[in-house]
Amino acid sequence: MTAFRLALRNLRRNKRRTVFTTSGLTIGLIVMIFAYGMLDGMEEQALANTIRFESAHLRAFPAGYLDNEFMRDLDDLIPHAEQLRDSLAAEFEARATVRLHIQGQLISGREEAFVDIIGVDPERDRTVYDVLGSLSQGSSFGGEDGVLVGRKLAKDMGFAVGDRVTLFARSAPGALNSRRLPVLGLIATGNPLIDGHAVFLTLSDARAFALVEHEANEIALLFGGRGRAETVARRVRARGGSFDWQTWREAAAGFLEIVKLRRIVFGFIVALLALIAAVAVSNTMIMAVHERTMEIGALRALGFERSLIGRLFLFEGIAIGVIAGVIAVVLGGLLVTWFNHAGISLAAYEDMDIGIPMSEALYPALRWTNPVAAFVFGVLVTALASWHAARRAQKGEVVRALREGML
């Protein structure tokens, strides 16, 4: 108790130095809380985006479909896709939809691009995906024929709602087919695969274009919670059969790697921050030991144990960590809460492919673990940094400390 009270009082001795050291550490911890909130938010949003627009919770494809990302023909399709859809939906209490993907070209004037032409059942698709609800311009499928196109793709190719574009692809029998359709609407999901590469038309139009009847090459399932996907995937894979199954986690593996890489890079930055903070705190504490050498001698003369003297300085350093930690938790928490509501606009970067599916605003995640980790981190760093000074303070001879002011 003596050491703790003295440690707190001693912080007031050189207020400017204490404030400077504490502020530096506080800023570092706030940066840590905020940055980890951003990373968590980015990960959460990207996962949500992937599930909502790209992967659902679990998808079935024809066998081998996932192995040929760039050369997917229509030779292998899921026959009677609607029947399988209904049976899977009933068995696993899932919402389900059928899609037909056709790799082809989109031509507008002199511009052309390789695209994923996706046939969707509008009613069913809305129960699994949010793509059709993400129109930024125009309207969705109604009575008339037409396509919905990713907004970035339209921008890159220079066409707008109402313009006519040509779809060009190989049909299931192998013959080349083309169709000229009006653009009904533009879709903005923040998912680069959709916004920059996808063209949607109704499933019936897509089947007519591909010259198939009841076949498809994607059945997407959405469960009550995403945690169920792995269990269901294990069960359906155990049955064998001629399907490729892909969970949302497998679909997101690419950007999860990117997020992981960012975490590693940020880990290095945090380590650097820790080093700077440790040097600052250690320097502060060593200066304090030097300034109080005669006092240390007097306390030793009064009968203070060496270990108690050491604890004085250790507690003083830790107190800096605790104060900085508390302030950082409050301010960092407020900052994250604020941006969690307001969001950080990414509109200026909408044309930039950052490799992570994101919406137009980034919302840092509110997780209690980040402030707690920052607090513990701050206290540990200051404890380690003060340990050296504490060891120094408890060394040395009383007489020398009293006489020469040296330990």
Next chain:
Amino acid sequence: MNAEPVVRVHELSKSYNQGRVQAVRGVSLDVSPGAFLALAGPSGSGKTTLLNLIGALDVPDEGEVTVAGGRLAELSEKQRTRLRRQRIGFVFQQFNLVPVLTAAENVSLPLEILPGTTRESRRRAAVEMLQRVGLEGLGDRLPSQLSGGQQQRVAVARALVKNPPLVLADEPTANLDGATGIALIDLMNRMRTDQDVSFVFASHDPRVLDRVDTVVEMVDGCIRQ
């Protein structure tokens, strides 16, 4: 009736710088209970070194010191620290109060590291001690808010609050003006009588030497006979 000495020093020697500086040479001395004794002599005569050896702050090269019945040579460093904590009070030339503690907290500081004291008992002891050294009502002040004389009185109160049998004071008046120094020595003399405590000073201040019962003159590390 001869009471057991509070301090017994026998053939004590201490040198520094690998023996090049002989600070104390073969000194023997007894300090009786209730003594008011000064080690006098010019700078470098060895009086502070002898005081440090008696106070278990330093260890001798040769000879023996016994304080309150305990032979220091037989004590480990922890035991010497405990001896200082329980049996010896110190007053320093520079006062050496803890600047972030109030006068009352400074006085009660030695009690905080003594087992068996409560916050209330420490507070009461500090208030009483401050009253006895004439600083009633100043307990809440920080050392920086007190004069030099008042600070040294706080230091005296701090040395006496645990009722030690021995108080060692190294040049306690060196930083005080004439009247304040005299008043401080008179105060310590009164406390000596009140608490039955022995005072040993290291000083060359005539104000001190004129008021103590015994002056032990030191020259070149030896006691002048």
